Amino acid sequence: MTRLRETLLENRTIVQPNHANMLDTAHGGNVMKWMDEVGAMSAMRFAGETCVTARMNRVDFESPVRVGDTALIEAYVYAAGTSSVRVRVKTYRENLTTGETQPTADSFLVYVAVDDDWNTVSVPELRVDSDRERKLRDEALAGENGGD
Structure with a gap:
């Protein structure tokens, strides 16, 4: 079994023109x-297998990330089936000098492990x-159904 915390990944991209x-x-x-890539990496870390995108439940865009800003993408596995892996992916605008973040997008993706x-x-x-x-898992389960 893999612990949820072992699937927590983040990546940063400076938004270019x-x-x-x-x-x-x-x-x-x-x-x-960017969200799909980090989500897939989290799923593969969990599964120990190649994982392909099966579904992007929805993407809620809350605010923009401007050119020159840093997009911080965070992902973690919150549930798994027989061959499927459910991953929450959140995006933030991050100020690299202060560490301050602002939510910009949120999504729930399903990946399938394949050989x-x-x-x-x-x-x-x-x-x-x-x-x-438990808090991360519960927030994701509530959020994937629109309750977040």
Whole structure:
């Protein structure tokens, strides 16, 4: 079994002009791509297998990330099925000099573990041991159904 905290990943990208739309903010498609990549890495860390995107439940864009800002993407596994892995992915605008963050996007993705022939493979059970892990899992479960 893999602990939830072992699946916690974050990545940062400085938003460049080539990432932007005509309003000089990160294009939503780029943000979704970054979210999918970090989510997949979290799923693969959990599963110990290659994982492919099966579903992006929804993406809620709360505020923009401007050119020159840093997009901080955080992901963690909050549930697993037989071969599927459910991952919460949150995006923040981060001020690198102060560490201050502001939520910008939130999503819930499902990945499926596959072998080299693209056949589904089993994933381990998710362990949730600490209060922090329980809180993260419970927030994700409530949020994926619109209750967050």
